[in-house]
Structures are given as C-alpha cells and as structure tokens.
Amino acid sequence: MSTKKVLVVSAHPEPRSLNGALTSFAVEHLLAAGHEVRVSDLYAMKWKATVDADDFPDHTGAGPLDVLAAQERATLAGRLSADVAAEQEKVVWSDAVVLQFPMWWFSLPAILKGWVDRVFSNGFAFGVTVPPPYTEGAALGGRRALLSVAIGARESAFSARGAHGPLADVLFPVQHGVLWFTGMTPLEPFAVYGTVDLSPEAYAAARREYGRRLDGLFTDDPVPFRSLVDDYGRDMRLLPGAEAPGATGLGLHRRP
Amino acid sequence: MSTKKVLVVSAHPEPRSLNGALTSFAVEHLLAAGHEVRVSDLYAMKWKATVDADDFPDHTGAGPLDVLAAQERATLAGRLSADVAAEQEKVVWSDAVVLQFPMWWFSLPAILKGWVDRVFSNGFAFGVTVPPPYTEGAALGGRRALLSVAIGARESAFSARGAHGPLADVLFPVQHGVLWFTGMTPLEPFAVYGTVDLSPEAYAAARREYGRRLDGLFTDDPVPFRSLVDDYGRDMRLLPGAEAPGATGLGLHRRP
Numbered sequence: 001m002s003t004k005k006v007l008v009v010s011a012h013p014e015p016r017s018l019n020g021a022l023t024s025f026a027v028e029h030l031l032a033a034g035h036e037v038r039v040s041d042l043y044a045m046k047w048k049a050t051v052d053a054d055d056f057p058d059h060t061g062a063g064p065l066d067v068l069a070a071q072e073r074a075t076l077a078g079r080l081s082a083d084v085a086a087e088q089e090k091v092v093w094s095d096a097v098v099l100q101f102p103m104w105w106f107s108l109p110a111i112l113k114g115w116v117d118r119v120f121s122n123g124f125a126f127g128v129t130v131p132p133p134y135t136e137g138a139a140l141g142g143r144r145a146l147l148s149v150a151i152g153a154r155e156s157a158f159s160a161r162g163a164h165g166p167l168a169d170v171l172f173p174v175q176h177g178v179l180w181f182t183g184m185t186p187l188e189p190f191a192v193y194g195t196v197d198l199s200p201e202a203y204a205a206a207r208r209e210y211g212r213r214l215d216g217l218f219t220d221d222p223v224p225f226r227s228l229v230d231d232y233g234r235d236m237r238l239l240p241g242a243e244a245p246g247a248t249g250l251g252l253h254r255r256p
Numbered sequence: 257m258s259t260k261k262v263l264v265v266s267a268h269p270e271p272r273s274l275n276g277a278l279t280s281f282a283v284e285h286l287l288a289a290g291h292e293v294r295v296s297d298l299y300a301m302k303w304k305a306t307v308d309a310d311d312f313p314d315h316t317g318a319g320p321l322d323v324l325a326a327q328e329r330a331t332l333a334g335r336l337s338a339d340v341a342a343e344q345e346k347v348v349w350s351d352a353v354v355l356q357f358p359m360w361w362f363s364l365p366a367i368l369k370g371w372v373d374r375v376f377s378n379g380f381a382f383g384v385t386v387p388p389p390y391t392e393g394a395a396l397g398g399r400r401a402l403l404s405v406a407i408g409a410r411e412s413a414f415s416a417r418g419a420h421g422p423l424a425d426v427l428f429p430v431q432h433g434v435l436w437f438t439g440m441t442p443l444e445p446f447a448v449y450g451t452v453d454l455s456p457e458a459y460a461a462a463r464r465e466y467g468r469r470l471d472g473l474f475t476d477d478p479v480p481f482r483s484l485v486d487d488y489g490r491d492m493r494l495l496p497g498a499e500a501p502g503a504t505g506l507g508l509h510r511r512p
Contacts, residue, residue, distance in 0.1 A: 050299070051366070053269060067270070068408065104373050105429070105430075106429035106434070107429050109306075110306055110307070111366070113366040114370075120361065156493055157493075159493060161493040161508065163493070163494070164437075169506055170428070170429055177362030178361050235410065235413075237418055248504035249507070250425055253421070
C-alpha cells in the first residue's frame with residue numbers, strides 16, 4: 001500500500017468523549033497503515049469560528065466589508081490571517097480529509113462550520129479565480145473526504161422514512177455543497193447512532209466498522225455524484241433526461 | 257391587527273451589507289405595523305459561537321464534559337452562562353423569530369449555527385425534561401419562524417433540478433430539524449438570490465416582497481410539516497401509508 005497524507009479535523013470540546021476516542025482511533029489506525037497524519041483539533045486550537053474583518057488584515061474599515069471580495073483579495077495576495085493560512089496549507093498537503101464531529105442540530109457544530117466558512121475561502125476552494133470547473137479536479141480536486149459523525153438519535157430516525165430525513169439528505173449540504181462542489185471526492189458518511197447510551201459492545205462494533213472504512217479511504221467507491229460539466233446546464237440545472245430511472249429528490253444528483 | 261412580539265436575529269459582520277439592510281428594513285416594517293421588536297445582532301454582540309465548558313459555570317472539569325447532560329443540568333438549574341440565558345429569555349418573550357443570514361456553504365454562518373447550538377439547549381428547546389411531545393406546542397411551541405436568507409447564486413441552482421438541491425431540501429435541517437422539531441411553526445423561507453450583483457431594481461423588488469412576507473408573519477399558511485404524534489411511529493419512521501400521493505424525498509414530511 002502506498003503512503004498517503006490524511007488530515008483529520010476534529011470538533012468536540014471534550015477529548016474524553018466518543019468523538020475524541022474516534023479521533024484517536026482514526027489517527028492510530030491510519031498511522032499503523034503507514035499513512036502520514038496531521039490533526040486539527042479545533043477546540044484544542046481554540047479555533048475562531050466566525051468570519052469577520054480580522055480575517056483580512058488589509059481590510060481598512062474605510063468601506064463596507066464585502067466578505068466574498070475580501071476573501072478573494074486576501075487569498076490571492078497571501079494575506080489571510082495566519083490561522084486560516086495554516087489550515088489551507090494542511091488541506092493542500094493532504095490526499096484525504098476526515099471530519100470527525102457530533103451531529104448538533106442536524107449539521108456541523110458551529111466551530112467546524114466556522115472552519116469551513118473561513119478555510120474554504122473564495123479564491124482557494126471556489127470562485128472565478130480558481131481554474132474552472134473547480135468541481136472537476138482543480139482547487140481541492142483529487143482529495144478524498146470522509147465524514148465521521150456521532151449521532152445521538154437512533155438510525156431509524158434517519159432512514160428513508162425517518163422523521164429527520166435520510167442521513168444522505170441531511171448531510172447533502174456538506175457532502176455535495178461543500179465537498180463535491182470544491183472538487184473533493186466524498187465517500188458515504190460513517191455514522192455511529194444512539195450515542196446517548198452507546199453500549200461497550202456497540203462501541204466496539206463501531207470501531208471495527210470505522211477501521212474498515214478507514215482502510216477503504218482511498219479504494220472504496222465514492223458517492224456517485226454527477227459531473228458539473230457533463231450533467232448540468234449553464235443555469236446549474238440537471239440536463240433534461242439525465243436522471244436515473246426512478247431517481248427523486250436529492251437522489252437526482254447521483255449517477256445511475 | 258393585534259400587537260405581537262418579534263425577535264430578529266441577524267448574522268452578518270457588516271451592517272452596511274444587504275443582510276444589514278434587510279435587518280433594518282424588517283425592524284422598521286414590523287414596528288410600523290405596531291409590533292414590538294427586539295434584535296439580536298450576533299456580530300455586534302460578539303456572540304460566542306462555540307459550545308464549550310464555559311457555557312456551564314458549574315462544570316468542575318473533574319470529569320469529562322458531557323455536553324447534553326451539562327446543558328440539561330445547567331438549563332434546569334438556571335445556571336447557563338449569562339449570554340445564553342439572555343437569548344433564551346428573548347425567545348420565550350417572542351411570538352415569532354426571524355433569522356436573517358447570508359447562506360454560507362449551504363447553511364447558517366457559524367455564528368448563527370452557534371446561536372442555535374448554545375441557545376436551543378437540552379432542557380429548553382428539547383429533551384426528556386421538556387414536556388413531550390415537544391413538537392406539538394410545548395417548549396418553543398406556538399412561535400412562528402421565518403428564515404430570511406441572502407444567497408449569492410442564482411435561483412435556478414436551487415430549483416427542483418438545480419445542482420445545489422431545492423432550497424426547501426437544503427434548508428430542511430434548519431426548517432424541520434431545528435424549527436419544527438422544537439415546536440415552532442416555520443413559514444416558507446424568504447430568499448433573495450443573486451446577491452453577488454443585485455441590481456437596485458432587484459433590491460427594491462426584494463424589499464417589497466419581504467414586506468409582504470413580514471405582513472403575513474402571523475397569518476400566512478406555514479410549511480405543512482406533519483405531526484410527530486400522529487404521523488410517526490415510536491421508531492420515528494413515517495407510518496405506512498401516511499405519505500401524500502406522489503410525495504418523494506424530503507417531501508414525505510409534508511402533509512398532502
């Protein structure tokens with residue numbers, strides 16, 4: 001097996017938590033497989049979650065802060081704040097990114113959302129200055145991505161008829177919106193359910209399964225999201241007739 | 257018209273932005289209609305986005321921080337940090353909550369996600385100590401909720417066949433996950449698209465439409481999400497046969 005570089009981003013305030021344990025497990029497992037690993041433990045780093053004018057040292061405050069424009073200028077000039085630049089360097093270094101987080105309110109915890117908001121800047125992860133089509137291998141293209149998510153509720157609540165919506169739909173804004181859109185190659189998420197009262201046996205089973213998923217990080221089939229170039233018009237709509245037979249809802253955006 | 261109480265939560269770092277203008281417009285429009293209005297301008301308040309041990313003054317640090325348990329204990333004991341308690345008081349005071357935000361990475365900006373993560377605490381917005389079923393009028397029940405979202409991309413990208421997914425699906429984790437699940441009554445979102453280069457005419461049209469939506473805040477038909485009590489089993493799955501004819505995807509969770 002060839003050695004790869006993996007960035008693990010972890011977002012839980014308590015190292016002695018399930019999320020902390022899964023982060024440690026992933027790091028050890030990947031190192032044992034011969035990979036290089038770097039970790040961004042966002043709480044330990046006291047990661048600043050909010051995009052604001054401090055992200056852009058050249059913003060004078062004389063005029064209004066246009067976030068998209070300021071991001072692009074600072075990114076292209078190499079003048080982003082040091083914490084953001086350091087994270088971008090890690091992403092560029094990596095062959096794969098693993099995000100470990102508890103599902104809070106059906107999405108990323110704020111500290112991890114803020115990592116995306118700040119690190120995936122205009123001019124770095126997307127935008128007119130990134131060689132288009134940035135979903136097809138430019139920008140962050142070629143990097144695999146795996147969400148590892150700890151969920152308090154039961155799996156049935158996230159099933160096809162579950163009240164919270166299918167997990168793939170709930171995570172679509174991250175899987176497709178963040179990862180696919182920036183050219184990364186997302187795998188199906190790894191989820192541990194029922195974390196509110198996880199038995200030792202269920203935890204052991206989850207570790208085994210997570211190990212298998214980490215073993216397949218560079219070989220498992222990714223989510224078969226479509227090609228922005230081939231399958232969508234200039235108005236960003238799926239071309240007529242492109243859908244798989246019977247595909248509905250967000251499933252439209254998967255290849256047959 | 258009867259006077260109501262409206263909490264407007266705004267999440268943009270620049271007051272001289274479209275989001276800032278829409279916040280000011282909403283406040284003036286609601287006041288002119290005779291309502292009481294309070295504003296949480298999260299950036300101006302320097303809102304702390306991340307849930308951590310500082311939220312729970314009674315957490316000694318001797319044992320691991322269990323976020324759900326610590327939230328519940330602190331909420332029930334009235335021992336949450338003062339900034340969180342102040343926001344909960346505003347939510348309780350309100351008859352409706354309006355969230356004004358730019359769509360960043362297909363979701364809430366981190367500072368607003370952190371408002372949800374911290375304010376909608378276990379024991380306040382959900383949880384076993386909140387009289388069940390908390391989606392049917394307990395907890396935050398009876399309050400209307402309106403997302404007002406500024407989106408850089410074009411509307412076609414968020415249409416039924418749009419690459420980013422239908423707006424209703426992209427916002428499902430907020431509309432259904434956060435608002436419906438805590439007993440609130442979400443309206444269809446108000447969205448302004450194409451904000452990257454919004455013409456004065458388009459802005460004027462958006463203001464007019466937003467005014468109409470604010471006029472209907474307490475009278476417009478809400479999103480017809482289902483009843484957790486009547487339509488779902490104990491496993492949180494939609495009961496067999498409950499779906500509307502032809503309903504697919506996340507549309508399953510709307511009544512016929």
